[in-house]
Amino acid sequence: MSSIRVVSAGFLTTVQDLGRFGWAHFGVSASGAADPLALRAGNLLVGNAENAAALEMTLTGGEFEFERAATIALTGSDFSTDLPLWTAVEVKAGQTVRCGPSRSGARCYLCVRGSIGVPKVMGSASTHLMTGVGGRALRKGDVLPIGDQAVRRPRPGSTVPPFPVAGPLRVTDGPQADWFAGELYQAEYTISEESNRMGLRLRGAAIPSRSGHMLTEGVPLGAVQVPPDGQPIILFVEHQTTGGYPKPANVISADFWRLGQLRPRDRVRFERVSIERALKLMQEQEKWLYGI
Amino acid sequence: MEIVKGIRPASDRSLHVSFGDEISMESYGAVMRLTRALAGARGILNLHPAYASVLVDFDPRLRTHEQIEALVRECLGAPDRAPAEQPRTIEIPVRYGGEFGPDLEDIARHTGFAAERVVELFGAAEYLVYFVGFSTCFPYLGGLPPELATPRLSAPRKHVPEGSVAIGGAQAGVYPLASPGGWRLLGRTALRLFDPQGAPPPLLRMGDRVRFVTEPLAGRLKERRA
Numbered sequence: 152m153s154s155i156r157v158v159s160a161g162f163l164t165t166v167q168d169l170g171r172f173g174w175a176h177f178g179v180s181a182s183g184a185a186d187p188l189a190l191r192a193g194n195l196l197v198g199n200a201e202n203a204a205a206l207e208m209t210l211t212g213g214e215f216e217f218e219r220a221a222t223i224a225l226t227g228s229d230f231s232t233d234l235p236l237w238t239a240v241e242v243k244a245g246q247t248v249r250c251g252p253s254r255s256g257a258r259c260y261l262c263v264r265g266s267i268g269v270p271k272v273m274g275s276a277s278t279h280l281m282t283g284v285g286g287r288a289l290r291k292g293d294v295l296p297i298g299d300q301a302v303r304r305p306r307p308g309s310t311v312p313p314f315p316v317a318g319p320l321r322v323t324d325g326p327q328a329d330w331f332a333g334e335l336y337q338a339e340y341t342i343s344e345e346s347n348r349m350g351l352r353l354r355g356a357a358i359p360s361r362s363g364h365m366l367t368e369g370v371p372l373g374a375v376q377v378p379p380d381g382q383p384i385i386l387f388v389e390h391q392t393t394g395g396y397p398k399p400a401n402v403i404s405a406d407f408w409r410l411g412q413l414r415p416r417d418r419v420r421f422e423r424v425s426i427e428r429a430l431k432l433m434q435e436q437e438k439w440l441y442g443i
Numbered sequence: 444m445e446i447v448k449g450i451r452p453a454s455d456r457s458l459h460v461s462f463g464d465e466i467s468m469e470s471y472g473a474v475m476r477l478t479r480a481l482a483g484a485r486g487i488l489n490l491h492p493a494y495a496s497v498l499v500d501f502d503p504r505l506r507t508h509e510q511i512e513a514l515v516r517e518c519l520g521a522p523d524r525a526p527a528e529q530p531r532t533i534e535i536p537v538r539y540g541g542e543f544g545p546d547l548e549d550i551a552r553h554t555g556f557a558a559e560r561v562v563e564l565f566g567a568a569e570y571l572v573y574f575v576g577f578s579t580c581f582p583y584l585g586g587l588p589p590e591l592a593t594p595r596l597s598a599p600r601k602h603v604p605e606g607s608v609a610i611g612g613a614q615a616g617v618y619p620l621a622s623p624g625g626w627r628l629l630g631r632t633a634l635r636l637f638d639p640q641g642a643p644p645p646l647l648r649m650g651d652r653v654r655f656v657t658e659p660l661a662g663r664l665k666e667r668r669a
Contacts, residue, residue: 172488172489172500173488173489174489175489175490175491175498175500175576176478176489176490176491176492176574176575176576176649177575177579177580177645177648178575178576178577178578178579178580178581178619178645179579179580181488181489272639272640279639281578281579281622282578282579282620282637282639283639283640284579284639323452323454323455324452325453325454326451326453326459349578364464365464366464366465366466366493366494366495366496367493367494367576367577367583368459368461368491368493368494368495368496368498369453369459369490369491369492369493369496369497369498369576370453370491370498371453371454371456371457371491371498371500372454372500373454374453374454391576391577391578392489392491392576392577392578393491393493393574393576393577394577398453401453401454401455401457402454403454403455404454404455404456404503426452426455426508429455430455430503433455433503433504437504
């Protein structure tokens with residue numbers, strides 16, 4: 152079995168697939184790729200199943216030495232590499248793939264034909280950093296096996312997603328939307344430095360909420376919750392499974408990938424859409440992925 | 444038929460089913476039955492039971508909100524066929540006070556009891572795991588003697604050690620992993636509630652009964668690391 156040696160790990164690099172589902176009733180959220188669109192596209196380009204495990208780099212990428220020849224694809228943001236993005240490329244035995252600081256968004260994926268061959272925990276290879284389920288962030292010197300899980304030939308050519316990263320984040324109404332008077336849609340918010348895979352903390356005009364009695368309840372990925380200080384938090388891939396803060400809105404599935412590309416100090420606005428519109432946007436992405 | 448108070452989308456891929464806004468054995472029973480009935484249904488990715496609600500996450504490529512709502516109503520309308528499970532009772536050994544329970548004195552002050560009496564009352568009660576959630580296997584326990592209810596800290600601690608046994612308002616809980624938290628810590632257990640390397644289920648599950656017993660000897664906390 153061939154392998155990848157971590158020459159340098161970058162700022163934060165983890166193994167991710169599309170997540171660990173079916174454990175929320177034990178308080179374990181799915182985790183998984185922060186930009187699932189980039190992970191899926193990268194896997195499809197190299198001929199993997201879309202759920203195969205790959206490396207997720209954050210803000211600054213690492214350097215990875217391939218023991219033997221391999222087919223890889225870099226997707227997501229441009230992390231200052233010489234290799235073309237969104238394209239299946241061959242690397243030679245002994246070659247080192249070097250990534251550096253991001254020139255665009257927060258995350259870049261290194262997908263490898265055959266999948267990263269780490270053992271699955273509770274049905275998934277995803278790292279859940281907060282709990283340690285599925286392992287830890289990569290360190291210099293780690294050696295990762297490459298699996299033999301490819302399912303078809305690599306795709307020729309390059310495939311850049313036609314979905315813009317800019318523009319307001321689209322949301323549907325959250326369960327407590329009627330506790331709020333639409334303030335979320337009036338202001339611009341800044342992504343705080345304290346953001347991580349658990350949640351994106353926003354800074355901006357405080358949102359007043361009608362104080363009401365609220366029991367702790369289940370919370371989904373992308374929920375926009377407003378704690379008493381009025382500064383919204385978007386629950387992200389390693390989110391808590393239950394919470395007691397009111398939620399005026401929820402980011403739509405089609406924009407989850409954009410959450411994964413937001414960096415500290417980026418600015419965001421919100422736009423309210425219907426569930427029908429949200430599902431139509433999701434289907435457009437699915438259609439694009441089917442075409443790879 | 445259960446007393447459903449509301450079914451509405453929480454997102455474009457989840458449905459929030461509410462049984463009201465009170466903590467009661469009726470809502471607990473309804474949450475338990477619905478969670479059991481929906482487990483493993485096609486297209487359902489995750490179930491988040493809570494005090495009086497269940498959040499159903501589903502794959503929007505396979506299911507619509509309308510289909511999930513119909514499934515929920517069907518489950519709620521059907522008689523509960525599952526045999527009544529014999530509840531498990533789990534004993535949790537606790538070391539109280541001092542470095543293990545830095546808030547025990549505050550709880551004593553707030554409730555007007557001596558610290559020893561707080562421990563005695565806390566240990567005499569039987570608790571029910573209403574549900575497991577928050578961040579990783581946190582058991583929400585009902586059954587705290589009302590006279591022990593103590594408000595949460597005004598500012599949460601950045602670091603609550605693993606195994607901390609705590610009171611938050613009228614609820615009790617145990618922190619399965621070190622994390623931030625605002626509940627009042629009265630002791631600590633060396634029992635591992637959750638092992639990230641192991642397969643779930645965690646030690647405490649929805650429906651379990653819990654008793655806290657006083658750990659007789661010092662120095663036991665280290666054993667878990669061995």
